[in-house]
Amino acid sequence: MSNTLLAVRNLCVTYPGDDGDVYAVRNVSFTLGRERLGIVGESGSGKSTTGRAIMGLVGHPGRIEADELRLDDTDLRGLSERGFRRLRGKRIAMVLQDPKYSLDPVMSVGQQIAETHRSHLRSTHRDAKLAALEMLQAVHIRDPERVYTMYPHQISGGMGQRVMIAMMLIAGPDILIADEPTSALDVTVQTQVLAILDELVRRRGMGLLLISHNLHLVSAFCDRVLVMYAGQVLETCAAGKLSEATHPYTRGLLAALPRLGDRRTELPQLQRDPAWMADLT
Amino acid sequence: MMANASASGPVPGTARAWLLSPAPASRMQARCSRWFRAWLGFRRNKLAMTGLGIVLLLVLMAIFAPLIADRQSTTFQVLGNRLQPASWQHLFGTDELGRDIFARVVFGSRITLTIVAMVSVIVVPVGLAIGLPAGYFGGVVDTVLMRITDIFLAFPRLVLALAFAAALGPGIENAVIAIALTAWPPFARLARAETLTSRRAEFIQAAELQGASALRIIATQIVPLCLPSVIIRLTLDMAGIILTAAGLGFLGLGAQPPAPEWGAMVSSGRQVLLDQWWVATIPGLAIFIVSLGFNLLGDGLRDAGDARS
C-alpha cells in the first residue's frame, strides 16, 4: 500500500478571457498521503478550483494542465469523463458546502446513499439499504431507520452534511475532498461534523483534502496547511504552527482576524503586496 | 485576484474604449456600456444575428416600401395579365386579379408591422399593470387579478377574434384588439412571477426601509427586473401574433381587400394552389420567414440574458 495517494505537480487551470487567458490555478504542487491536508485561501485564490480539477469537474472552456496529476497509479491528465465517473465515489469523493443544494430534493436521503452504493458496487437493493443504514450509523445519526426515509428539506444542516459524508464514503474511496464542508453550519454543529470526518478518515486510513477560508479551523484540524493566493501556493505550514508562519500574506490574514478578548480598537488591514501575484516558479 | 497571462485592451481614446471603460463617468456612459457589452454577447450567436437581420429587413422593407416597389401596382388590376408566373416585370408573378405579388408582399409588410406594433403597445402595459400589483400585494388583490387573467386565458384566440369580428365588423383595428385581448394574460403571469421572485429580495427590503412607497418600489425597482423577460416573451410571441393575424386575414376578418395583407393573400391563392402555386406560397413564405426571424431573435435575447445572469 503506497503512501502517496495523490501526487500533483505544477497544476495549472486556465480560462479564456476577453484579454487573453486567465489563470485560476498556477503551478500548484503537493502530495497527499494518508493524512489531512488543508488548503486555505480567500475567494479567488483558486482553492476550490484545485479541488475540482482533481475531480475532473473543471468544465469547458477551462483547461487543466499539469506536469503530474496522479491518483495512485491512474493518470488524471486527459482522462475522459467516463474515466472520471468510474473514479468519483469509488476512489475519490467530494463533500460540498451546503447540503441544501448538494442533495437531490426529490429523493429520500436513504435512497440517495443506497443509490451510490448500488452504482459503484453493483449491489442489490436490500444490500444497498443495509449498507446505507450502517453508514448512517457510522456518521452518528441517532435514528438511522427514520432518517433513511426523510427528505433533504426535513433535516437540519448538520444532519444533511452527515448524510453527504455517508453518501460519499459508502463506496470506500481512498481520498475525500471537502470543499468548505462546515461553512454553512452553526459553530456548535461544525465541531461535531468535523469530529465525524476526523473519525472516519482515521479509521479508514483515507487521505483528506480540506478546502476552506477559515484559517484557524483548517490549522486545528489538518496535519499540513497550504496557503493559496491568486492561484499559487504561497506557504506550507505544519499543524498548529500557524502562528509561526513566515509569509506576510499569512501573517497579515492572521492579524486581521478579530479575536475574542482582544482589546484592539482597529484591526490591522492586510496590505496587498503586488509581488504576491508574481509567478513563483 | 486572478492573473492575466497576456494583457491587451481596447485602444484608448476610441469609442470602443469609452464603451468598455471600467470606470464610467456618467449615467449615460454606464448605460451605453451595459448595452454595448450585451450587444457583444449577442453578436456571438449566429442564429440570433440571423433573426435580427430578418426583423431589420422587415422593418426596412416597411419603411422604404415606396422606394422598393410601386404602390399603384398593389391594387392595379390587369385582368388580362392574371396568374402569370415570375418574370422581369413581375418578380413574384401576378395574382388572380393581375396584381403584382412582389409589390403586394412589400407593402404587406407594413400591415404586418403595424399589427405587431399595435398589439405590443397594448399587451405589455396591460400585462404589467395587472401582473405587478398581483405579485407585489398578494392576497385578495392577487386572487382577483389572477382569476380575471384566467378568464381571458380560457379564450382561444381565433374564436374570440371571430366573435369580435361578428360583433364589431372586420378590419385591422378590430383584429388587433381581438389578438391583444387574448395575448396579454401570459405577460401578466410573467410579470407576477418575476415580482414574486424579487419581492423578498433584500434590495426591495432596503427600499422599503428607506421609506419608498409601494408605487415607487414597483416602478423603480421591480419594473426594470420584469422588462427583460417580458420583452423576450414578446419577441417569441410575435411569431404567434403574426400567424394569428394571418389566420384572421385568411378568414377574411383582418385587413379588408384590396389591402395586401399576407394572410388574405394566402387565402385568395387557395383556389389556384395547384397550378399557380406562387400566388399563395410567396406570401406564405413571407409569413414563415418573418415568424422565424422573431423566434430566432427572441431565443437569442433570452440566451444573452441567461449568459449575463
Place this chain on the structure above:
Amino acid sequence: MIALDDVIIAYGSGPRAVVAVRNLTLAVPEGQAVGLVGESGSGKSTVLRAVAGLLPYAAGEITLAGQRVDRRRTTAQRKMTQMVFQDPYGSLHPNQTVDQILSLPVAIHRLDRGEARIVQALAEVGLGPEHRYRFPHQLSGGQRQRVAIARALILEPRILLLDEPTSALDVSVQAEILNLLARLRRDRGLTLLMVSHDLAVIAHLCERIGVMTRGLLVETTTATAMANNQVTHDYTRELLRSNAGLDRSNVAAG
C-alpha cells in the same frame, strides 16, 4: 434609544403561528453598540427586522427614541433607522448603478444638495468617483458592502442596524469593513444594534452582547466577561466552548 419591552414576534397567525421571538426585553442606550449573537433559528435576525420595521410584532412594545413604532412607519421614522444587510449582492439592485442606488433615498426624502451628498457618502466609505457609475456586478464584495453602508448613512440616521454585515466577506475585507463601521460610529455617534453568529466579530464592535437561542434572550453580558469566561448561562458557555475549539491553532482534533 432602542427599547424592546416583552416583545413577541410570530410568523403566520392563528393556530399555525410559529413564534420566532419570545418575551424579549432589551435596551440600547444612545451611542452604544449592542450585539445579538446566536445560531440559526435563534431569532436574532427576526428581532432586527422587527426593529427595522420590516416585520410586524405580535405583542409587547418597540420604542425608538422614545416613540413607539410599529410595522407601518412615517417617513421621519424611516429616516432615523437604517440597516446594512448580510448579502452584499442581494441588497443592491442588480440593474442600477451605484449612483442610482444612492439617489433613491435622496429622492424619497427630498433632500437638498443631492449631488454633494452622494459624492460625500462615497468618500466616507472609501469609494471614489470611478465607482459611482458602476453596476453591482462590477464591484467586489467589499466594495458592494461599502455601497450598502453609504446608502444606509446617506440619510443621516441615528440608529444603524447591522445584519451579519461581514459574514459573506473574506477575512481581509472583513477587517476593512469592521474598521470602517467602528470609525463611522465614532464620528457620527450612531447607536448600533448588530446581529451575527460570529462571537469575535460582535465582541470587536459591541460593548454589550445578548445571547439568543430558540427565540429567547438567555443572557446579556459584555465582551470582556466573555473573554474571561465569566458567563452565567449554560448555552453561552457552550457557545464559547465551540468558538474556542476553532480558535486555538494548536489543538489536535480527535
